[in-house]
Amino acid sequence: MTKILFSILFLFSIVSYSQDFSLSGKIIDATTKEPLEASTIYAESLKDSTLVSYTISDQKGAFELEGETGLKEVNVIFSYNGYKPLVMNVSLKKNVNLGQVQLEEMAEELEGVLIVGDRVPITIKKDTLEFNADSFKTKPDASVEDVLKKLPGVEVDSDGKITVNGKEVDQVLVNGQVFFSNDPKVATKSLPKDIIDKIQISDTKTKEQEFSGEAGDGESKTINLTIKEDKNKGYLGRLAAGYGTDERYQVNALLNYFNNKKRLSFIGSSNNINNSGFSFDEIYDMVGNTSGGYSGAQESGLINNFGNGITTSSNLGASYANSEKGVYEIDANYFFGYSDSYNDQKTSRENILPDSRYFTENESNFDGSTNSNRGAANIEYDVDKTLRVTVQPSLSVNRTNSINRNSTVSMDETGDLINTNDRTTVNDGFQRNFSNRMGIMKKLDTIGKLISFSFSNDNSQNRSTSNLNSTREVFGDDPSVEEVNQLSDINNRRNSYELEARYRHPLTTKLFLDVGYEYKNDQRDNAKDVMDYDEDSNGYTQFNESLSSDFNFGNIQQSPFIGLRHNGDKLNLRVNASYVLTDLKNEDFLQGTSFSNSYKNLLFRSRIRYTMGKNRRLYLRYNSGLSIPSVNQLQPVPNVNNPLNVVIGNPNLLPSVNHGVDLNYSNYNWKERSGVFIYTGLDIQKDKVSAISTTDENFLRTTRYTNIDGNYRGYGGIGFSKQIKKDSLFTLKFNLRPRLNYGRQVSFTNGVELKAKTFDVSPFFSTTYNYKELLEIEPGYGITFNNTKYNLDNIEDIEYTSQNASLRLTSFWPNNLIWGNDLRYTYNGNVGPGYKKDALFWNMSLGLQLMQDKGTLKVLAYDLLDQNINTRRTTGEDFIQDYQGTVLQQYFMASFTYKFDQFGGKKPNTGSRGRRYYN
Numbered sequence: 001m002t003k004i005l006f007s008i009l010f011l012f013s014i015v016s017y018s019q020d021f022s023l024s025g026k027i028i029d030a031t032t033k034e035p036l037e038a039s040t041i042y043a044e045s046l047k048d049s050t051l052v053s054y055t056i057s058d059q060k061g062a063f064e065l066e067g068e069t070g071l072k073e074v075n076v077i078f079s080y081n082g083y084k085p086l087v088m089n090v091s092l093k094k095n096v097n098l099g100q101v102q103l104e105e106m107a108e109e110l111e112g113v114l115i116v117g118d119r120v121p122i123t124i125k126k127d128t129l130e131f132n133a134d135s136f137k138t139k140p141d142a143s144v145e146d147v148l149k150k151l152p153g154v155e156v157d158s159d160g161k162i163t164v165n166g167k168e169v170d171q172v173l174v175n176g177q178v179f180f181s182n183d184p185k186v187a188t189k190s191l192p193k194d195i196i197d198k199i200q201i202s203d204t205k206t207k208e209q210e211f212s213g214e215a216g217d218g219e220s221k222t223i224n225l226t227i228k229e230d231k232n233k234g235y236l237g238r239l240a241a242g243y244g245t246d247e248r249y250q251v252n253a254l255l256n257y258f259n260n261k262k263r264l265s266f267i268g269s270s271n272n273i274n275n276s277g278f279s280f281d282e283i284y285d286m287v288g289n290t291s292g293g294y295s296g297a298q299e300s301g302l303i304n305n306f307g308n309g310i311t312t313s314s315n316l317g318a319s320y321a322n323s324e325k326g327v328y329e330i331d332a333n334y335f336f337g338y339s340d341s342y343n344d345q346k347t348s349r350e351n352i353l354p355d356s357r358y359f360t361e362n363e364s365n366f367d368g369s370t371n372s373n374r375g376a377a378n379i380e381y382d383v384d385k386t387l388r389v390t391v392q393p394s395l396s397v398n399r400t401n402s403i404n405r406n407s408t409v410s411m412d413e414t415g416d417l418i419n420t421n422d423r424t425t426v427n428d429g430f431q432r433n434f435s436n437r438m439g440i441m442k443k444l445d446t447i448g449k450l451i452s453f454s455f456s457n458d459n460s461q462n463r464s465t466s467n468l469n470s471t472r473e474v475f476g477d478d479p480s481v482e483e484v485n486q487l488s489d490i491n492n493r494r495n496s497y498e499l500e501a502r503y504r505h506p507l508t509t510k511l512f513l514d515v516g517y518e519y520k521n522d523q524r525d526n527a528k529d530v531m532d533y534d535e536d537s538n539g540y541t542q543f544n545e546s547l548s549s550d551f552n553f554g555n556i557q558q559s560p561f562i563g564l565r566h567n568g569d570k571l572n573l574r575v576n577a578s579y580v581l582t583d584l585k586n587e588d589f590l591q592g593t594s595f596s597n598s599y600k601n602l603l604f605r606s607r608i609r610y611t612m613g614k615n616r617r618l619y620l621r622y623n624s625g626l627s628i629p630s631v632n633q634l635q636p637v638p639n640v641n642n643p644l645n646v647v648i649g650n651p652n653l654l655p656s657v658n659h660g661v662d663l664n665y666s667n668y669n670w671k672e673r674s675g676v677f678i679y680t681g682l683d684i685q686k687d688k689v690s691a692i693s694t695t696d697e698n699f700l701r702t703t704r705y706t707n708i709d710g711n712y713r714g715y716g717g718i719g720f721s722k723q724i725k726k727d728s729l730f731t732l733k734f735n736l737r738p739r740l741n742y743g744r745q746v747s748f749t750n751g752v753e754l755k756a757k758t759f760d761v762s763p764f765f766s767t768t769y770n771y772k773e774l775l776e777i778e779p780g781y782g783i784t785f786n787n788t789k790y791n792l793d794n795i796e797d798i799e800y801t802s803q804n805a806s807l808r809l810t811s812f813w814p815n816n817l818i819w820g821n822d823l824r825y826t827y828n829g830n831v832g833p834g835y836k837k838d839a840l841f842w843n844m845s846l847g848l849q850l851m852q853d854k855g856t857l858k859v860l861a862y863d864l865l866d867q868n869i870n871t872r873r874t875t876g877e878d879f880i881q882d883y884q885g886t887v888l889q890q891y892f893m894a895s896f897t898y899k900f901d902q903f904g905g906k907k908p909n910t911g912s913r914g915r916r917y918y919n
Contacts, residue, residue, distance in 0.1 A: 023043070129200070133199055134197075166664065172186075191236075250893075349362070360408060397432050422470070431461070440453045452500075470643050518578075619664045627655060676721075712743055718738055740759070780807075808823075858894070868890070
């Protein structure tokens with residue numbers, strides 16, 4: 001350890017011996033003498049064209065290229081979209097003023113012939129930020145995720161979530177097409193960096209925005225990966241297999257076939273280490289889920305499981321994409337998944353009453369399996385340049401079965417036993433869902449007038465058979481024992497249809513009027529037959545009418561709307577108002593009762609985006625939304641799945657209205673290589689559907705629902721990142737992300753209003769240090785301060801602290817040897833007795849690259865110190881709860897990964913046509 005610390009200090013000390021340089025000037029059009037904003041200026045070494053530093057010009061065309069290097073002389077390249085690149089040979093000094101740099105506009109050439117600088121690290125094209133993947137050095141055989149971590153303003157967390165200047169990336173495309181699914185991690189973890197030409201980042205757009213050519217809302221980001229010309233025809237494959245102690249295993253396979261715009265992909269995996277199975281990282285895959293709870297990737301279709309404990313899963317998938325510019329675009333995928341999960345967990349819960357409290361200890365065991373089939377497609381067809389038709393069908397079929405055993409004990413404040421409940425629930429279910437969206441968009445002129453129609457449906461069926469076997473015992477002055485043995489048949493159907501018509505009329509070249517109408521019809525049939533066990537007939541023959549139900553729930557909404565939008569160069573404004581007429585109808589065929597209600601709501605949505613140059617943006621958004629109560633919240637039929645807490649719906653509930661406002665600001669300084677993202681927001685809920693609980697003297701609870709005002713949630717935070725780079729020697733990148741959350745939750749217990757105000761602050765800091773391609777160090781630390789205050793004097797306020805520290809150290813020296821260490825320390829403050837508060841989790845891996853780097857032999861130690869835990873504390877308006885669940889235990893695994901590819905595409909243009917050289 002001493003040697004490692006000494007080496008780190010030595011590497012950081014190199015900074016003091018580096019040579020600073022600064023090149024300044026102004027880029028203008030050679031003909032008009034107008035400044036060229038957002039030009040790219042970058043310096044390369046003369047020897048091997050290694051990128052030294054780069055920057056972007058400001059609104060006045062001014063630039064200042066700064067860096068640290070041991071080089072005495074470099075090539076400085078000036079590039080602007082549509083202009084001939086210019087190269088200058090510059091001798092480096094402390095300060096060099098290059099004066100006015102004039103770029104000449106490109107002459108128009110034949111279609112398909114493009115003259116550009118071949119190594120421009122970054123280009124700004126209108127609303128798209130484009131990076132040259134080869135300009136950012138990574139380790140050999142790096143994935144797309146590895147190069148994303150090198151890009152300025154881009155962050156990738158430990159779970160693979162990507163953000164760009166604070167905005168989440170919600171989709172990653174390959175050559176403009178969906179890659180397997182909408183889950184970005186499928187592409188970023190499985191595709192190698194060396195086949196990627198450009199990484200293009202832009203605001204995510206709706207189908208209508210894509211067709212009309214307008215800018216996206218800016219609320220999320222899309223990354224498009226373009227494949228190199230010489231890699232865009234051929235195939236790419238990955239195979240991996242590993243086996244270890246405790247019978248742990250993992251098998252992965254991936255095959256991609258590219259032929260220009262056509263792509264065919266296959267994926268397969270199987271493992272019992274909570275891994276989603278699509279990563280081929282040489283050192284850190286096959287380590288499972290450290291928290292012990294595997295939530296899978298249901299959006300991607302890769303898996304469908306129960307989300308906690310340890311999961312054994314297998315997946316098979318296929319994906320197809322093809323397009324012809326201006327004619328059609330199609331992508332389709334199919335997945336089959338099987339999973340088997342089990343989880344042993346215990347909870348300790350302090351239940352808060354207005355004048356007292358009681359304690360509940362629960363232990364449960366869950367074991368369940370599911371298999372799923374899912375197919376989806378996206379088809380776009382351009383009848384001509386003004387008319388587009390889209391179809392997006394999706395079908396999923398799932399079968400599930402599970403058994404859940406629970407044992408619960410309740411005690412009063414003195415520790416005396418009040419009641420117990422032992423229950424076993426066995427479920428066998430079937431779910432089927434078909435959804436589709438069809439759209440037609442027609443441009444009526446060339447200045448923004450258009451009309452669009454869309455129709456969507458969502459048809460689902462959920463059938464299940466459930467057996468409940470329960471024994472509830474109450475102690476005290478009036479002891480009792482209640483046994484329940486019931487069989488329930490549930491058949492729920494949903495048929496939902498939506499129709500929308502929209503017309504856009506240009507008032508000016510930048511101001512547009514939107515008018516339209518939306519119709520929704522949501523019909524749900526919920527039937528539940530409960531049969532009690534009859535000892536005489538030795539079967540479930542006694543119909544329990546009080547717990548059975550046969551409901552039809554109808555929700556019809558009509559929404560005429562009107563809106564204005566302004567699409568300016570700096571100001572982008574949208575204001576929309578809709579008048580929502582809601583008709584709810586509920587019929588109880590079993591009880592012969594029905595109710596209906598009508599509601600009228602005026603809702604508003606607005607968004608302002610103000611752009612201050614190419615790098616700074618300010619967003620302000622307000623939304624009001626309507627939330628309809630669920631069927632279970634409306635049905636006045638007792639739910640006794642938990643005999644200690646019987647839940648009864650309320651058919652008189654009102655829809656709740658949520659008012660949300662948020663403000664955020666983002667800026668990236670190319671000169672300083674630093675970015676900042678500031679955000680804040682507030683959500684206020686009117687008529688929120690909240691629980692009203694009544695607890696009797698035996699601590700048996702009955703829960704109903706009502707509408708309550710006074711609930712709100714606020715949040716805010718700052719994100720700051722900075723990158724320091726010394727040519728090809730080292731890169732240092734650090735991030736600071738403090739955030740806070742606050743809110744108030746309102747409920748009623750035994751007729752008394754309970755208000756819980758929550759406040760938590762969570763500062764987080766992380767950094768990444770890369771020394772050449774030999775060493776990568778990634779430390780991080782976060783701490784969360786939690787505070788909950790109650791309105792009743794007899795209830796004590798709660799304060800607790802949780803901490804997380806991590807260190808990832810990866811060495812790529814000597815050649816062909818990769819040594820990885822991943823350490824994480826977790827501390828959970830104030831958890832109750834019997835729950836472990838802290839743990840040091842350490843994974844270690846050693847990989848050897850073979851067969852000209854096509855193969856990797858690896859040995860992994862998972863949870864080397866055998867300390868992995870899954871413990872946490874949560875609080876609510878009337879409870880404090882500690883939780884502990886099953887986690888993946890220590891194991892050791894040996895694995896082998898093999899990579900193969902063959903390409904026969906067009907060789908890329910590596911010449912320097914169009915460049916001008918100045919010495």
